[in-house]
Amino acid sequence: MNALEIRGLTRSFPGFTLGPLDLNLPGGCILGLVGQNGAGKSTTIRLILNSLRRDGGSIRVLGLDNQDAAFTQLKNDIGVVLDTANFPETLTLKHIAALMRGSYTRWDEARFNELVQRFGLPENKKFRDFSRGMQQKLAIACALSHQARLLILDEATAGLDPLVRDEILDLFREFVADEEHSILISSHISSDLEKICDYIACLHQGKLLFTAEKDALLEDLALWQGSAEQLEELADEAIVAVQQQPYGVTALVKRAEMPAGAQLEKPRLDDVFLFVVKQQGKGACGK
Numbered sequence: 001m002n003a004l005e006i007r008g009l010t011r012s013f014p015g016f017t018l019g020p021l022d023l024n025l026p027g028g029c030i031l032g033l034v035g036q037n038g039a040g041k042s043t044t045i046r047l048i049l050n051s052l053r054r055d056g057g058s059i060r061v062l063g064l065d066n067q068d069a070a071f072t073q074l075k076n077d078i079g080v081v082l083d084t085a086n087f088p089e090t091l092t093l094k095h096i097a098a099l100m101r102g103s104y105t106r107w108d109e110a111r112f113n114e115l116v117q118r119f120g121l122p123e124n125k126k127f128r129d130f131s132r133g134m135q136q137k138l139a140i141a142c143a144l145s146h147q148a149r150l151l152i153l154d155e156a157t158a159g160l161d162p163l164v165r166d167e168i169l170d171l172f173r174e175f176v177a178d179e180e181h182s183i184l185i186s187s188h189i190s191s192d193l194e195k196i197c198d199y200i201a202c203l204h205q206g207k208l209l210f211t212a213e214k215d216a217l218l219e220d221l222a223l224w225q226g227s228a229e230q231l232e233e234l235a236d237e238a239i240v241a242v243q244q245q246p247y248g249v250t251a252l253v254k255r256a257e258m259p260a261g262a263q264l265e266k267p268r269l270d271d272v273f274l275f276v277v278k279q280q281g282k283g284a285c286g287k
Contacts, residue, residue: 001063003027003150003182004048008057011047018043018206020057025199028179030172032193032214033186034273035203041186042083044203045154048184049080062150076106079143083155085135089128093121096138104146115141118167132159140168144175151175153185157192165189169196194218194269204277214269221272222255222264234258241279252276 004025011018018040025031033041046052048059050066059066062077087096093116101107116123119137122130130138136159143151151172157165173196175181187193193200194214201211210217221240231242231249238257243250252275255264267275 001027002060003029003062004031004184005060006048006057009044009047009054009059010056011043011052011054016040016206018047019208021208023201023208023211025182025184027182028176029198030176030183030185030196031199031201032197033184033201033203034190034193034269036277038205039203040206041203042154045082045152045184045186048152049078076104076146077149079146079148079151081136081139081143081151081153081156083158085139087127087135087138089126091127092125093123093138096127096142100142100146106147108145108147112141112145115144119164133161133164136160137164137168140171144171149181151181151183151185153183153187155187156185157187157189165192172196190269190273200269202273202276204280209276209280217272218267218269220255221267222253222258223267223271224251224253224258224262224264225249226251241275243275243278 002024004023006021006023009019009021016038021044023031033044035041043052047054048061048066050071061071062074064071064074087099091099097109097112100112101109119134119141121134121138121141127135127138136156140156157168160168169192172183172185176183185193185197197214199211200214200217202209225245225248227248231239231251234251234253235257238253240252240254242252252267252272253264258264
């Protein structure tokens with residue numbers, strides 16, 4: 001079963017329209033949302049959580065329409081971490097655990113205490129005195145401690161140092177080790193998404209530029225460098241996007257369409273995102 005199914009989703013604001021958007025998140029997988037600030041990532045997440053009403057389309061979360069009256073009962077099955085952790089500022093870990101215990105019927109105190117120790121969170125410090133990194137670690141610990149089936153993460157690793165981010169990414173990989181758990185994650189840290197995601201969806205100015213299996217995307221595409229004259233010799237169908245450089249041309253190309261012997265480099269997710277987004281400002285892809 002798909003953990004998330006979005007069909008024809010739209011939402012309009014003055015000066016901005018999201019969609020129409022179609023996305024699937026299969027069970028046991030991690031889907032990463034990439035895009036610049038204002039691309040529509042956080043808006044999409046708010047629409048999924050039904051904290052923002054959609055204008056059109058449909059959203060099914062764990063098989064249930066998110067505007068169904070029973071959706072509120074799914075809170076045990078959905079762990080949410082937004083870009084800013086939100087707990088009462090005077091509470092300590094003990095008080096926050098008690099708050100969570102009263103909110104989730106499947107709250108796992110032992111799991112929470114294990115993660116608190118693993119993250120090195122201070123037991124007696126008030127939430128207002130936590131650093132941003134500690135606040136995010138606490139929010140992640142809570143999301144992983146009520147036996148959720150779906151995690152929805154909006155910039156969840158922001159403010160964390162690389163070592164802690166790696167530890168949390170390992171936790172996310174463990175979470176989806178079976179087909180019963182899935183993650184939707186939005187992040188500006190594309191290297192994090194490249195490490196853990198099965199699928200990538202790229203949003204730009206409210207539009208879905210592409211959605212693809214991450215490994216296939218990075219294996220099928222390549223970076224090529226040459227002169228403008230050499231670029232003209234390449235087949236049109238090989239070119240995805242082009243950037244003019246001071247001493248030549250760099251192109252994002254389809255590996256299978258390139259001539260034998262062409263010197264190609266494997267792209268990073270950042271490369272694909274930047275090439276495709278910049279090409280949008282120039283019109284159609286290609287020469």
